[in-house]
């Protein structure tokens with residue numbers, strides 16, 4: 001391609017960084033005239049390079065990739081083989097998208113490492129072909145509420161530590177009335193030595209020592225067997241809600257008060273006007289099965 005004789009090699013790394021690059025990626029890196037990488041990887045490059053090259057070749061030009069605009073400007077000035085190191089899959093919420101906006105696809109060769117979502121599903125041992133995902137990076141947590149409207153079987157949430165990390169995930173799940181419908185897994189520092197993957201008990205507070213690098217998996221739970229349900233005071237998530245308006249229902253606490261105040265007779269007709277989810281009427285019938293519900 002005129003002006004760009006050498007394609008850019010974009011290589012994903014896992015938590016092991018340079019130490020766990022596969023041989024093909026090591027070869028590309030060793031042939032590079034210039035290398036761009038996040039600062040945390042750049043710091044370890046000189047030592048890695050001297051270990052690899054045994055002092056034969058000088059260290060290539062190095063460039064931090066943390067600021068995408070500066071990276072693009074620098075890449076435009078290159079006319080020799082360049083390697084760009086990224087984390088995980090560069091095409092999954094990584095630098096890949098920004099590079100493709102700046103350069104033709106033919107000039108970019110991608111070599112992904114497993115992405116954090118893959119690692120998370122591997123850790124909990126669940127297939128992920130039915131999974132979907134949402135990123136809360138720089139976005140309002142309402143993006144999660146929208147994603148939940150489709151009641152995904154499994155949802156990976158990329159969290160933004162600057163916006164509260166896992167806390168808004170919990171909060172949106174609760175306000176959507178879906179807390180009983182999803183198992184919550186918090187996956188911290190995947191692949192790192194201090195990796196931690198845990199399933200949160202519903203209603204348990206978030207651990208105070210959560211790490212900033214974390215991903216939350218929401219896994220749909222099977223509805224509880226009817227005989228396991230309490231007589232009344234069912235969790236909101238047990239009810240089938242309008243998929244486009246989850247959470248828009250009379251909440252459990254209010255239903256409890258209503259059911260007490262109604263002082264339901266054993267028999268008669270109960271009119272549930274404007275029933276959307278029908279939760280009040282349905283709970284009333286569990287208490288008073290001989291009522292007629294309209």
Ligand SMILES: C[S@@+](CC[C@H](N)C(=O)[O-])C[C@H]1O[C@@H](n2cnc3c(N)ncnc32)[C@H](O)[C@@H]1O
Pocket residue numbers: 015087088089090091092093094114115116117137157158159160161187188189190191192213214215216
């Ligand atoms: C900008 S995205 C980058 C995703 C990356 N390209 C990948 O392939 O996983 C960053 C977000 O991914 C998640 N993430 C990335 N690496 C992670 C790890 N090792 N452990 C847990 N979550 C991780 C976190 O939610 C983090 O805020």
